[in-house]
Structures are given as C-alpha cells and as structure tokens.
Amino acid sequence: MSTATTPVDTAPSDTRAPRAHLLRRLMANPLGGPAIVFLLFVAVVAVIGPFVAPNDPSATSLQNIFAPPGDGLVLGGDSAGRDIFSRLLVATSFSIAGGLLVAAVASAIGVTAGLVAGYFGGWVDTMGSWFTALTMSLPSIIVLIAARSVIGPSMWLTMAIFGVFISPVYYRVVYNSVRAVRNELYVDAARTSGLSTPRIIGRHILLAVRAPVILLTSGIIAAGIGMQAGFDFLGLGDPTIPTWGQMLNEGFYNINRSGLLVLWPSLALGLTLIALTLLGTALRDELEGTGDERAKKLPAWTPSQESDPLLTHGEPVPDPLLEVDGLAVAYEGKTYWTTVVHDARLRVARGKTHGLVGESGSGKSQTAFGILGLLPMGGRVVDGSIRFDGQELVGLSYDDMNKLRGHRIAYVPQEPMSNLDPAFTVGSQLTDPLVIVQGLSRAEARERAISLLGLVGIPDPQRTFDSYPHQLSGGMAQRVLIAGAVASHPDLLIADEPTTALDVTVQAEVLDLLRDLQQELGMAILIVTHNFGVVADLCDHVSVMRKGVIVETGAAEDVFREPKHPYTQSLFDAIPSGAPRAPLPGVTSSGDLGTGSLS
Amino acid sequence: MSRILKALAVGSAAALALTACSGSGDATGDATDTSSSSSTGGRADQLTIGAVVDIATWKAADAEWGNTATYHMAVYDTLLRTAADGTVEPGLAEEWSYNDDMTELTLELRDGVTFSDGTDLTAEVAAENVLRFRDGASSNTSNLSAVTDATAVDEDTLVLTLSQPDPALTTYLSQNSGLVAAASTFDAADAQTNPVGSGPYVLDADASTIGSSYTFTARDDYWDPEIQHYDTIVINYYADASALVNALRDNQVDIANTNSTTQIPDAEAAGYTINSLPINWKGLILADRAGSVNEALGDVKVRQAINYAIDREGLLQALESGYGEPTTQIFGTGTEAYLEELEDAYPYDPEKAKALLAEAGYPDGITVVMPQTAFVPASESELIAGVLAESGITVEYEQAGESFISDLLGGKWGMFAFGLNQEPMAWMTYQLALAPGSAWNVFHQPDETIESLAATMRLGGDDADAAAKEMNQYVVEQAMFAPFYRVLGVIVTNDATTVTMKDGQAVSNLWDIVPA
Amino acid sequence: MLKFVGKRLLAGIALVAALSVLTFFLLQTGSSDTARRIAGQSATEEAVAQVEARLGLDQPVMQQFLNWAGGALRGDFGVSWFNGQPVTDAVLSRISVTVSLAVGSVVLTALIGIVLGALAATRRGWLDRTVQFLGVLGQAIPGFLMALFLVIVFAIKLDWFPATGYTKPGDSVNEWLLSITLPVVALTIGSIGGVAQQVRGSMIDVLNRDFVRTLRSRGLPVRRIVFRHVLRNAAGPALSVLGLQFVILLGGAVIVEQLFSIPGLGPLALTSTSLGDIPIVMGIVIMTAIVVTIVNTLVDIAQAWLNPKVRLS
Numbered sequence A: 001m002s003t004a005t006t007p008v009d010t011a012p013s014d015t016r017a018p019r020a021h022l023l024r025r026l027m028a029n030p031l032g033g034p035a036i037v038f039l040l041f042v043a044v045v046a047v048i049g050p051f052v053a054p055n056d057p058s059a060t061s062l063q064n065i066f067a068p069p070g071d072g073l074v075l076g077g078d079s080a081g082r083d084i085f086s087r088l089l090v091a092t093s094f095s096i097a098g099g100l101l102v103a104a105v106a107s108a109i110g111v112t113a114g115l116v117a118g119y120f121g122g123w124v125d126t127m128g129s130w131f132t133a134l135t136m137s138l139p140s141i142i143v144l145i146a147a148r149s150v151i152g153p154s155m156w157l158t159m160a161i162f163g164v165f166i167s168p169v170y171y172r173v174v175y176n177s178v179r180a181v182r183n184e185l186y187v188d189a190a191r192t193s194g195l196s197t198p199r200i201i202g203r204h205i206l207l208a209v210r211a212p213v214i215l216l217t218s219g220i221i222a223a224g225i226g227m228q229a230g231f232d233f234l235g236l237g238d239p240t241i242p243t244w245g246q247m248l249n250e251g252f253y254n255i256n257r258s259g260l261l262v263l264w265p266s267l268a269l270g271l272t273l274i275a276l277t278l279l280g281t282a283l284r285d286e287l288e289g290t291g292d293e294r295a296k297k298l299p300a301w302t303p304s305q306e307s308d309p310l311l312t313h314g315e316p317v318p319d320p321l322l323e324v325d326g327l328a329v330a331y332e333g334k335t336y337w338t339t340v341v342h343d344a345r346l347r348v349a350r351g352k353t354h355g356l357v358g359e360s361g362s363g364k365s366q367t368a369f370g371i372l373g374l375l376p377m378g379g380r381v382v383d384g385s386i387r388f389d390g391q392e393l394v395g396l397s398y399d400d401m402n403k404l405r406g407h408r409i410a411y412v413p414q415e416p417m418s419n420l421d422p423a424f425t426v427g428s429q430l431t432d433p434l435v436i437v438q439g440l441s442r443a444e445a446r447e448r449a450i451s452l453l454g455l456v457g458i459p460d461p462q463r464t465f466d467s468y469p470h471q472l473s474g475g476m477a478q479r480v481l482i483a484g485a486v487a488s489h490p491d492l493l494i495a496d497e498p499t500t501a502l503d504v505t506v507q508a509e510v511l512d513l514l515r516d517l518q519q520e521l522g523m524a525i526l527i528v529t530h531n532f533g534v535v536a537d538l539c540d541h542v543s544v545m546r547k548g549v550i551v552e553t554g555a556a557e558d559v560f561r562e563p564k565h566p567y568t569q570s571l572f573d574a575i576p577s578g579a580p581r582a583p584l585p586g587v588t589s590s591g592d593l594g595t596g597s598l599s
Numbered sequence B: 001m002s003r004i005l006k007a008l009a010v011g012s013a014a015a016l017a018l019t020a021c022s023g024s025g026d027a028t029g030d031a032t033d034t035s036s037s038s039s040t041g042g043r044a045d046q047l048t049i050g051a052v053v054d055i056a057t058w059k060a061a062d063a064e065w066g067n068t069a070t071y072h073m074a075v076y077d078t079l080l081r082t083a084a085d086g087t088v089e090p091g092l093a094e095e096w097s098y099n100d101d102m103t104e105l106t107l108e109l110r111d112g113v114t115f116s117d118g119t120d121l122t123a124e125v126a127a128e129n130v131l132r133f134r135d136g137a138s139s140n141t142s143n144l145s146a147v148t149d150a151t152a153v154d155e156d157t158l159v160l161t162l163s164q165p166d167p168a169l170t171t172y173l174s175q176n177s178g179l180v181a182a183a184s185t186f187d188a189a190d191a192q193t194n195p196v197g198s199g200p201y202v203l204d205a206d207a208s209t210i211g212s213s214y215t216f217t218a219r220d221d222y223w224d225p226e227i228q229h230y231d232t233i234v235i236n237y238y239a240d241a242s243a244l245v246n247a248l249r250d251n252q253v254d255i256a257n258t259n260s261t262t263q264i265p266d267a268e269a270a271g272y273t274i275n276s277l278p279i280n281w282k283g284l285i286l287a288d289r290a291g292s293v294n295e296a297l298g299d300v301k302v303r304q305a306i307n308y309a310i311d312r313e314g315l316l317q318a319l320e321s322g323y324g325e326p327t328t329q330i331f332g333t334g335t336e337a338y339l340e341e342l343e344d345a346y347p348y349d350p351e352k353a354k355a356l357l358a359e360a361g362y363p364d365g366i367t368v369v370m371p372q373t374a375f376v377p378a379s380e381s382e383l384i385a386g387v388l389a390e391s392g393i394t395v396e397y398e399q400a401g402e403s404f405i406s407d408l409l410g411g412k413w414g415m416f417a418f419g420l421n422q423e424p425m426a427w428m429t430y431q432l433a434l435a436p437g438s439a440w441n442v443f444h445q446p447d448e449t450i451e452s453l454a455a456t457m458r459l460g461g462d463d464a465d466a467a468a469k470e471m472n473q474y475v476v477e478q479a480m481f482a483p484f485y486r487v488l489g490v491i492v493t494n495d496a497t498t499v500t501m502k503d504g505q506a507v508s509n510l511w512d513i514v515p516a
Numbered sequence C: 001m002l003k004f005v006g007k008r009l010l011a012g013i014a015l016v017a018a019l020s021v022l023t024f025f026l027l028q029t030g031s032s033d034t035a036r037r038i039a040g041q042s043a044t045e046e047a048v049a050q051v052e053a054r055l056g057l058d059q060p061v062m063q064q065f066l067n068w069a070g071g072a073l074r075g076d077f078g079v080s081w082f083n084g085q086p087v088t089d090a091v092l093s094r095i096s097v098t099v100s101l102a103v104g105s106v107v108l109t110a111l112i113g114i115v116l117g118a119l120a121a122t123r124r125g126w127l128d129r130t131v132q133f134l135g136v137l138g139q140a141i142p143g144f145l146m147a148l149f150l151v152i153v154f155a156i157k158l159d160w161f162p163a164t165g166y167t168k169p170g171d172s173v174n175e176w177l178l179s180i181t182l183p184v185v186a187l188t189i190g191s192i193g194g195v196a197q198q199v200r201g202s203m204i205d206v207l208n209r210d211f212v213r214t215l216r217s218r219g220l221p222v223r224r225i226v227f228r229h230v231l232r233n234a235a236g237p238a239l240s241v242l243g244l245q246f247v248i249l250l251g252g253a254v255i256v257e258q259l260f261s262i263p264g265l266g267p268l269a270l271t272s273t274s275l276g277d278i279p280i281v282m283g284i285v286i287m288t289a290i291v292v293t294i295v296n297t298l299v300d301i302a303q304a305w306l307n308p309k310v311r312l313s
Helices: A022-028 A032-052 A084-120 A122-135 A140-151 A155-182 A185-192 A197-233 A244-253 A260-288 A364-372 A398-402 A426-436 A442-455 A461-466 A474-486 A504-521 A532-538 A556-561 A566-573 B002-008 B016-021 B066-075 B123-134 B241-249 B261-269 B300-308 B312-320 B340-344 B350-359 B378-389 B404-409 B426-434 B448-459 B462-477 C002-030 C034-039 C045-055 C061-073 C087-123 C125-140 C143-157 C173-207 C210-217 C222-260 C265-275 C278-306
Strands: A322-332 A337-348 A353-357 A379-388 A409-412 A492-496 A524-529 A541-546 A549-555 B044-051 B080-082 B088-090 B093-098 B104-109 B147-154 B157-162 B201-203 B213-218 B230-237 B255-257 B273-285 B324-326 B366-372 B393-399 B416-421 B481-493 B497-499 B513-515
Touching: A022 A032, A022 A260, A032 A084, A032 A260, A084 A122, A084 A155, A084 A197, A084 A244, A084 A260, A122 A155, A122 C002, A140 A155, A140 A197, A140 C002, A140 C222, A140 C265, A140 C278, A155 A197, A197 A244, A197 A260, A197 C143, A244 A260, A244 B378, A260 C125, A322 A364, A337 A353, A337 A364, A337 A379, A337 A524, A337 A541, A353 A364, A353 A532, A364 A379, A364 A409, A364 A492, A364 A524, A409 A474, A409 C210, A426 A442, A426 A461, A426 A474, A426 C222, A442 A461, A442 A474, A474 A492, A474 A504, A474 C210, A492 A504, A504 A524, A504 A532, A524 A532, A532 A556, A541 A556, A541 A566, A549 A556, A549 A566, B044 B066, B044 B241, B044 B513, B066 B201, B066 B213, B066 B230, B088 B093, B104 B123, B123 B147, B123 B157, B241 B255, B241 B261, B241 C143, B241 C222, B261 B273, B261 B481, B273 B324, B300 B350, B300 B481, B312 B324, B312 B378, B312 B481, B324 B340, B340 B462, B366 B378, B366 B404, B366 B416, B378 B393, B378 B416, B404 C034, B416 B426, B426 B448, B426 B462, B448 B462, B481 B497, C002 C061, C002 C278, C034 C045, C061 C278, C087 C125, C087 C173, C087 C222, C087 C265, C087 C278, C125 C173, C143 C173, C143 C222, C173 C222, C210 C222, C222 C265, C222 C278, C265 C278
Parallel strands: A337 A549, A353 A524, A353 A541, A409 A492, A492 A524, B044 B230, B044 B255, B366 B393
Antiparallel strands: A322 A337, A322 A379, A541 A549, B080 B088, B093 B104, B104 B157, B147 B157, B201 B213, B213 B230, B255 B481, B273 B416, B273 B481, B324 B481, B497 B513
C-alpha cells in the first residue's frame, strides 16, 4: 500500500544521498537501528539459547518452586520448579521458530503463487483469488481452533496452517507487483530479446517484489509470534514445548503466587513484537521514502548558483499588478536543500497576458505555485519577494493568502481530469467556493455556476452541472476549471500549461476562451507554457526561464523578433516552421516536451 | 435397619470427569453450622453463584452430579435429600423403609406436588424416572445397578426391587439417581435444554445463555417454601480461571467454587469468606493392575515402588500451596474404612522405590505413558513426571485429544493422574472405584478379596465396618492407587451469604446457601 | 450498481458453499468414537448404536454431508450432539454478542483511527510521530495482555466497569454498554494503529493529488478541503482496512470473550471443538463466514458507492 510519494510535480525524485545499502540506512533510522539491534539480540538468543541454557528447561524440582532468583537460578523457579531463565532462553527459540515457520510457509506459498498467477494468470490466478477470498471470510483463530480438533495440539502444524492461511497477504502484494511490472517496457524488451521465462521472472520481477516482500515479512513474523502466544495462552498449544505463550499461560495461572512469572515472557513477547513492528515501519520509510525527512534541522538555505543577468527588451512594465523579484523556491531534503527556482523576476501588467516559457523542469510551475502560495509539501519560498497590487505576499499566512486566492488571484491547472475531485459533481465543486468563499446562498451559487458554465462555452450547462468529472471530456473539464477560476472575477489568473493535456483542436478553443474571458473580465493572465505558439497567440509579454532563472523578458513581439539569450534562440530554432500552435518538440534529449510532468 | 443406613449415608457421587476439568475445585462442607433448611424467614432478592463447571444436559435421566448438583437442585427435587452432615432426609418421599432382607425399598410420595408444567407427581412418574436413570447415559448409572425394577404400587407408593442390598441406595436417591422430571420430558426433543421439574425454581430460558449464564426464578406454589431463600438465582459459569478470579476481585458473585487453591489469596483479598473441606484425593490411579497395557504395572512391587517414589508433602506444597493433607489411602477420614496408619503407608523413599523396581525385574527403571490434557496446567504434569523420574520411573506424556475421558475410561492408559471424590461412605468408594463394574476401576478387574469384603459391607453392621477397614488395608497394600493428598475443596462466600458445606460433595445443597 | 451487488452476493454464496464442504470433510477426519462419547461410557453397545442411528453417524460421510447441507439450505443446522441445543439458536445468540463486540470496536477504531490519521496526515511533525509510535505500541501488545491490564485498573481498582460478564441490551442498555466497554476497548487499542496509519497514508496520497491544490486555489479553508474532499477520497482505502479489521477483531473477540466470560462465539468455539461437537463447529464456521461475507460485501458496495464511476454505471 503506497502512502505518500514524493511531492507531485516537483521532480526532485531522488533528493537523498546516493542509495546507501538498505541495512546501513535502516541502522541509521531512529526506529530501525534500535529495533535491529534488539532483534539481532533475540536472534542470537534464539540460536544459542538451547545450548547455553544453564539448566534443562523441563527439569522440575520440588525445591525450586517459586524459588527467588539466585543460587544457580538466574531468574528463579516457576510453579514446577523449572529454571525460568533456561525456559526463557529455550522459549525464545521456539517462539521465534514458530514465527519464522509462519513466515516461511506463508511466503513460500504466497510468493510462488503470486509470481505464477501474476505472470501467467490463468487457473492459478483464479485459484489464488478464490483462496484469498476464502481466508478473508473467517478469522484465523476460528480456523486454528477448528483445526486443532483434527490435528491435536501441535505447535508446528498449527503454525504451518496459520502460515497457509495468511499466505494471501504475500500473494496479493506479489501478484500486484508482478502485474504492474509485467507489461512494463523492460519485461517486454526482455521477452522479445529471447530471455527464457524463468529468467524474466528471476531477473526483473523478483527484483520488483523484493521490497514489499521484505516489508511484509517482519509483520508476518510478528503476527505468527502473536498468534502462537494467544493460542498457547488459551491453553490450546502444545504444553510440552516451552514458548512465550506457554510461559504467559503459566504465569497468569499463578499470578497471585508469583507475579514475576508473567513479567519475563511479557517483556520478551512485547519487546520483540514492538521491535518487529518498528522495523517494519522503518523499512517502509526507507523503501518508500515516507519517513520524516526533516529529522534534523537543515542549515539555512543559501543561493547555490550565480544568476545569469536578465536580458530585457524595452522598458519594464510600469505599475505592474504582480511583481516578482529574486524569487527562490527550494525543497527540504534530508541533508540539503534542492533549489528549483533560483532567481525568478517577473512583472505582470494589469489586464495583460504574460507568458512564462521554458523547457520541462525549468521551474516555471514552481514559480507559479510559489506565487499562489501552494507549493507542494516540503517546498518553500526561501528568498525574494512577490508583490501583488503593492502587497507583499512572501511571508503571508495561509489564511491571509486565502483572502487573495479565490478572490483576486485564480488558478487554472494543467491536467483537467486530475484537478477535479472525482467524488463530487461539477456543480458541487463550482458552488462550494461560491458559498464558502464568496458568501453566496446555495441558490445564488447554483445560478451563478450555471451561468459561468455557459460563459465558458459549455453547450448544456445544467447537464454538466449535474455531471461527475469522469463523465466529461478533457476539454469540457478544462472549461469547468476555467469557469471555477473566473467565478470570483479575479484580477490575476495564473494558468499552468492550460492546454498541454488537451487535443490540438481543443487547445485552440481553450485559448480562444481565455482570450475572450480576458477581454470580457479585464483580468491579467500569467500563462505558464512551453509552447511558443501559445505565447504568440495570446501573450503581450513573455519571460523565458531556464534552470530556475528568468533569463530574458520583454514584449512578446520584441522577444520573438530578436531573442537575445542563446537559450531563447535555441528554443526558437527548435520550432518547426508553419506549426505555430503545435507543442514544441525536440528540445530535450528525451525528445518530447508535450507530456508528463512538465513544469 | 434403615435408621442405621440413614446414619451412615452421607451422600455424594463421583465428580467424574468434572473433577478433573475443574482442576481440584470440588468442595464439600465444613459443617460449621449444620441443619439444613436453616431458613430464617424473609427471602432475599437474588443469589449469584459462580460455577466452574457448566451443565452439559438438563435431562434428568442423563444427569451428572458433583459440581453440577447446584443446577439440578434448582429445578428438580430428589426422591430423598441428604443434609449437609449426610443424614438422609425426606424429599419427594415422606417416608421410606426396607423389607427385612433389604431387597425392596418402599417410598411413600408426598401429596400435592406439581411439576412446573402443571402436571402432578405420581409414583408412576417417579418409577419411570428411576428406571430411565438406570438405563441412561450418566456416568453414575452403576449407582442403581442393584435396582431390578421400580413400580408404582399405587398413586403415592413407589417400590424399588433390588437384586442385592445396597447400603448407599438412599443416599444415591438424594442425588442424580433420585432426580424426578415430569413425564413430558421423557421423550421430548428439547429435554436436554428445557428442564421440567418439581423443584423450588424454574429455569428462565430467555434470561439464560446456554454455556454461560442461567437464571432461575422461585416457584410460587412450591411445596417446601422453607428452602426458597431467594426470588432469583443466577448461576454464572466461568470457563476461564482468570475470569473467575476477576469476577471474585470485582465482587460479582455471592458465592463461588474455586478452580484451585491458588485462588484463595485473591478471594480473601476481595473480602470473601473461605469455606473449605477436604473432599478430593488427588494422585495416580494405577489402573492396569493386570498389566495389559503396561506389563510392569501388573506387578504389585512396581505399584508399591511408584507409591514410594512420591514426595507427597512436596507435591502438596507445590501444587496446592499446602492446602490439603498427604495421604496414601483413598477412603475418607469420616468413613468407617479410615485407618490413621494408612495416612503414611508409603513414606517418600526413592531408594526403596528403585530397590523394589529392581526386585520386580526392572533394575533400569520403567517407562509409563500417561495422558496430558489442557485441563491441568502443563507445569503440574511436568512436576509429577519430575518427581517420579528421581526413582527411575520415566513418564512419557501423550497429548489427549477431545476423546480424553472416553479414552481414559476405555483403558487406553495404564496409569494416570487424577482426582476422585473422597466419598463419605466406604461403600460408595467401593462403588466408585473398586467394584468390577465401576467407572474408575478402569480395566474392570474383579478382585476376589475385594468382592468378598464387599459382600459383607453390603449387609451393614459392625462386620461391615471391619470389612471396610480390611478393604482399605488391602487396597493400600496392593497399591491399586498412589494417592498424593486430600485437597481442600473451597467455596467462597461474600458478606451477604453464608453456606453450610456438604460432606463428600463438591457443592453444598442449594438450600444451604442462605442470606447472611 | 445492481449488477455489481448481485455479482458480489453470488460470489459470497459460492464462497460459503465451498467453505462448508471443506470444513465438513476436514472435521470428519478428526473425530473418533463420537457416538460412544455422547451415549456415555457405561452405555451398552445397543445404546451407542442407537445414538449413531439417531445422529446419522452410521451413514456414509457423503450422505451425512448431504443431510447436513439439505438442512442447512432450509436454515436448519441440526442440534448439538452433546446438549441437544439447536445449532441455529446456539450460534446466533452468541454470534450476535461477538459481532456487537467487533462492530463496537470497528466503530471506535474508525472514529479514533480516522481522527488520528487525519491529524497525523495534515499536521505531521511531532503529532505524526506520536500517533505512529502509539499505533506501534498498540499493535505490538497482545489483546489479552491489554484486557487483563484494563480489568485490573478499570474494573477492580477503579470499579467503573464490571470485570466479567455480559448484560443483554434487552435487559438494560446502560449495563450492556458498561459490560462491553472494557472488552471493546481492549480489542480496539490494537487496531487503532493500523487504521490510523492507513488513513494517514491515503490522506497524504490524496493531499498530494492535483485537485487539492486547485481547491486551495479557490480560497477554500483547509478544514473544509480536508473534511469534505480529502476524507471522502481517502475513505475507500480506509473502508478496506476497516473491513479487514472487522475480521481480525472477530478473531480477537474469541480470546477476549474467554477472559471476560462473555457468552460470545469464543467460549462456544473452544468447548465445541474440544468436545468434537461437529454440528456446532460447522454452525460457527458457516455463520461466521456468512457474517464476514456480508460485511465484506457491504464494504465492497460502500466502496463502489463512494466511487461515482461505479455507482452510476
């Protein structure tokens, strides 16, 4: 199950130091380190315990019943005069062995079946999902109790059955991982290049499922040990095998004669289970990068590169609506800052359209988010100033910023479908801000929303109002988002690649819509794009961004006519002639700017 | 003659498996203040009883006794009753008498007794009950083995015909053997869950959960209102020892049996009064005296060696915290068979045990297989094995499954650790554990000496007492058993409740539990 | 949607059927000498044979199964071999107790787990770490240890709740609540951690989705976004994990009931399996499976309902 992934759209996909060995990273983890040390200790005890136990763990003695510690009995004697210390050592062996048996059986069955079913599908797949459903239809303890009436009190068999019963946990994870990687390119490539099936599984898929399987195993071992303890505690276990559960059972039975009897097995069981669970948490943090990245206080951010001088065309815009100066945006890593915007400088004139162009990863979207105060988790404006209509936005609280967002500053995103909440109707998503933010009544908001939908050129506003996002086309969805953005008659509309995800014909319509709206509402637009066609079509001014720095700015026609910066020139060179509105191809080595996480 | 028998009859039946299931918790009376039906007028609202054994069936014909007696005494009457001190008293029968050769028992039934379904008690119904019990599934059916017939002479007169005298018969008729259920239950499909008796209370099925909690309400028109001390009685069954201890600590019950003497300190700390009396003996039953499962056990020297191998005082301290008394005889202290000198007939002596084994041809010791169950803490069986091992007797435990009792009584194991009721009458001990047909003579071996002594006991009188002593002597010499000790049965009561414990029975008479 | 529900129900029925076949034949392999144990040790061969005939044990196993299945289809699961109680009565009266414990703790788990998970996801920092750590502790400590601890503190020392026993809600709602509080809490503590973790994870996922940023850009307060949009979208995975928890809690209830002397499935399962009372064991397995299947189906339906794509198709 995936929890948080790296912040969307920021592209610092690997902000950590080069991947150290997993174990070393685990040891450094504040939870993982102590857990591993403790588990190693338990493992050592489990292995050597039976050999170093000072006494026979089953040897009874009438003299040593509830004997106090000392005199050859490190922890004293139990209710049958057995040496508690020796029993604890041997019980550790059996308890850990029980947990390992569960994990071994479960993983052997679950991983194998998951690999086969995931890779080949077919009847194994069907069987697997049936068996999974079967095991999920009963609590395992009921099964074990019922099984006991058939097989008798055998610790090994009981644990093995439990292992079979929870094997679907592995099965599902492995199955899903295999499914996910199966059709990925490298497997296809491997298949076509003539590698045999076992080698495909061995090479690629095992590698892919390794992490989740390791992750599960600590949990399964803990579940096995816990189940064994519960079973023994109920008196259903095999009384001849000393385990922590047996000792607990015995301790509780005699809790009034000697309270200490309960203490040792409780400690052993509790600490081991805690350590296993902590190890699991730490493992997940390290494997999935969900840990608390800010464990240590970072040193203050410092500029990491010299900015190129800004090449300007003509006079700067007087009395700009938006003025960005020396803006730097950085993300906190574990040990250092990742700076995505170094020196953004922008002046957006009132009522005009300003294009922000640059290739993928140049920091355009980050600049836009910075202005909106909506940087993804971990991102922060670390330097510079943003003045909106004379008001400094940097350092403004979220609530104060909210007084501008949704009123005077609005936002149109890049990917229309993912920017509508799939769980709510279009109407509900449009009216909610009108009611909550603008203070309209429900009825007014509804009326307004429908008229807005009409305004953005939706043919049947009422029907769209009642629709869910998945029922709309991409172009429709983008119109809905634009309607939402202009609902408050903003002074500034920030549009982040508003056409990139759309079909070419729809792109033109949306651009026309934006132009019409601008004229109608008299708002300023800051449009982030990698497409010079868009700029040519729409923009009064343009700024070119490269590696987090604005390198050139000026009136669109000036920049088009006479690009000064070599980077701007190279961008123009890359435009195929006669296709002004087509996406800009072939700038980066990957050869395609038009898809994916452009910024 | 019947007077003598009355004096002797101090009743109880084998607790059978229940004894083992409940650890050692069967308790009997400490006879502090006697007199049954010591009602002092006003009824209390409710009595909550904590039980350590559940009732398996309400069917009178299949009834067990021992720990489940409380349940039966709530809804059923018995033909006769026994007071806490063992005196046989009138029950449904007002009068009873034997013929001269003691082969015919005539019981005169009370008038005006009705069952809770409204039908009247008749001699015919009573006779049917006796026969059905004799032929039923109870483990005590052998108690009526001497009964050849039961007939209703008239509306109120019931006559039991016996093949031979049975000195404990009237006592047995005050227990499960004498339970009388309404005729409607005889072939009813729900007889196991829906009791219809003439007793002081009726089961409130709606307020009860089978296997957990049972509520009884007092009958308005009961013939003996003197013994109805409460409007409502609730019996809570505690399947788990910790649950019972927690119930005691939280004062959730007025009176309870305990699973084990280890619970005494808890009960005391919670303010309960401890009532105790030795009622069980615990030890090894050396059942395979013919050596059919384990050849060695066929040799009396081996059985004696086992007796010498046991550190009774040590085990008493270890297993019961000292609540009990070591003994080597199975007959109770109050019985005519009791002999002071048999308390320590086999002093702990591992060397002697080894020597006896060597004499019997086992110089390297012997190995015996014993069952181990979840009923008894594993530490207990380990400890017993440990003690025996010191004398060269190796115990191999076999895990007993669901058919434990069945296997046990079927003769699967040559010897096993168990607890048996310390019967209040020598004859009853004979019936329980020595007679060829008795359940706890597991291999059902007849023994000429025992049978001839029993024949004398059967007839009563001074000769019978002497025969009983002789039988005890013989059983100890033959080492048919290896008792460890008599263990205390404990009943705890709170301030609002007093109880008179009953001799030789795990639980007191229900009517001997009264508001304080 | 209807088609979806129908499919799920059919799958559930097939599952229960498969389970009953499996359980019946597996249980046969372990039982021995049943008739004699029922008839009593002193019973004659004749009496034993009668019992065998009455219970149908003299018939071939296949025929026994068909008899059982035939009855079960009509809702008649037979009677207990040992105390004659109808299986349906015995199991239903007890499963309702167990299910009320499990439902109680699922609800409590959901409330606490979702609040903690949501707080951890939105605040992060120390709160996040505390929630995670408490979750780990709760998960690691076995339920029965927790139960005993709760009894000692809250029932015996403070005397707020009864230490054992169960009051039917029909008798007194108040006392019923008191009697199930400690068992429910004991069960809940262990499951909060997992649910909180899952909610935290899926909420962080949702918080990172694009539409959250867009909603923020509309000037909506964070609270509104979290409670209306993020929770709703994170509800799917949370529901799944709660459905799983229900099964786990049902199992946990078995142990906890024994400790609290609560007349649920646990004690019945323990006694009936130790006796080899096959009709009761079958009843427990099948009815538990039915309950779980119903819950799983409800969860699936709720999942589907939460997703407009499925709901509207």
